[in-house]
Amino acid sequence: MRIDERIAHAHGDLSPQEQKAAATLLEHLDDLATYRAAELATLAGVSKATMSRLFRSLGFADFDEVREHLRALRTAGEPRRVDGSPDLAVHVAVEGEAIARTVSQAALRDAALLLAGAGRLLVVGWRNSHPVALHLRQQLVQARAGVTLAPLPGQVLGEELADLGPGDAVVVVGFRRRPQGFAEFLDAACATGADVVLVADPTALPLARRAGVWLECPVQGGLAFDSYAAAMSLVSVLADAVLSARGRPARDRVSAISRTYAALGEVE
Structure with a gap:
């Protein structure tokens, strides 16, 4: 190991x-x-x-x-630093290994059931975690209503948490180099009574017990910068599991959204 x-x-x-x-x-x-x-x-x-x-x-x-x-x-294939141009084949192999190590099937199932059945659903992510949170929200909103993203520009989080309670859920995306106050926000989210899912790399392990479900996802690879390939793959798998868990209502929602796209001419 x-x-x-x-x-x-x-x-x-x-x-x-x-x-x-x-x-x-x-x-x-x-x-x-x-x-x-x-x-x-x-x-x-x-x-x-x-x-x-x-x-x-x-x-x-x-x-x-x-x-x-x-x-x-x-x-x-996991060098600490890269000298010169990276070897693309090695990089692809390392990414594949990271995706294969991402999250257990049981944890994924537990998270999907929570997100499928929640009343309100808040997805939160700062810094490099924000694009992952944004992508997760965009996928989940295809399968269910009531999915919001935070923080948005000029937004603080107190009013977002104030609306949550038992039966709701919060997905907190927190990859390394998290902002100060991250642990306090996690505690505040748990204190609402909502179910909390934490998506993060292994450096967040000391915080994992605060969440109801812990989805561990590596970001360290063979390049100088962290890679979020495994995180984006996890988003796709999790959203797919939520879509499946919601069944016919989710499929009807996808069809309704597609009809609206067509009516507005928003996508090709």
Whole structure:
């Protein structure tokens, strides 16, 4: 198992200090091998002994073994940085692996049923997560009514949450380099009584327990910038599952929308 998968698998059994150390490892996966174990402990605000216990809990003898693990991942097509022009074939292979690792079937089913049956549905995403949230909203609105997107330009979120309650749902898209206040928003969304689905990369694992459904989706690939190919693929699969879950009403809505497109001449 990859180190991020090991952290996800063991997270519930880790002590609070080990979870804090694990969050630091996830934040620095791209350049983890450039640090010493003591430096990582300082970054995490934990003791060197805690960091060593974490390595053992993850199945590594020590940090040297972690470095070897990371080198093996890069050899398999996940370099930390790219020198010169990227190899397109390697990039495609890495993207395919990321898509294959995205989310479990059970979590996908649970999320689809929540989104299909919710009264109101709010989709939220900031920064690089916003295009993913926008695409998800655009797909879901084909299958059901009452889907809104936030934040929009000039918009704050308090009034959006004020309308939500039990029977509603919020999809929070939160890929890494999330804005300050992200955790507080997640708590506020949960406090409304609405069901919360969190879509994010493994660095959001410490927040996953706050959500009702956790859809883990990797964005780290072989290039210098994060890749959202797996995230967009997840949007397509999730929207398709919602369409199927809603059945005939969703198909009737798709037909009605298509007739409206034709009447207005909006699409070719």
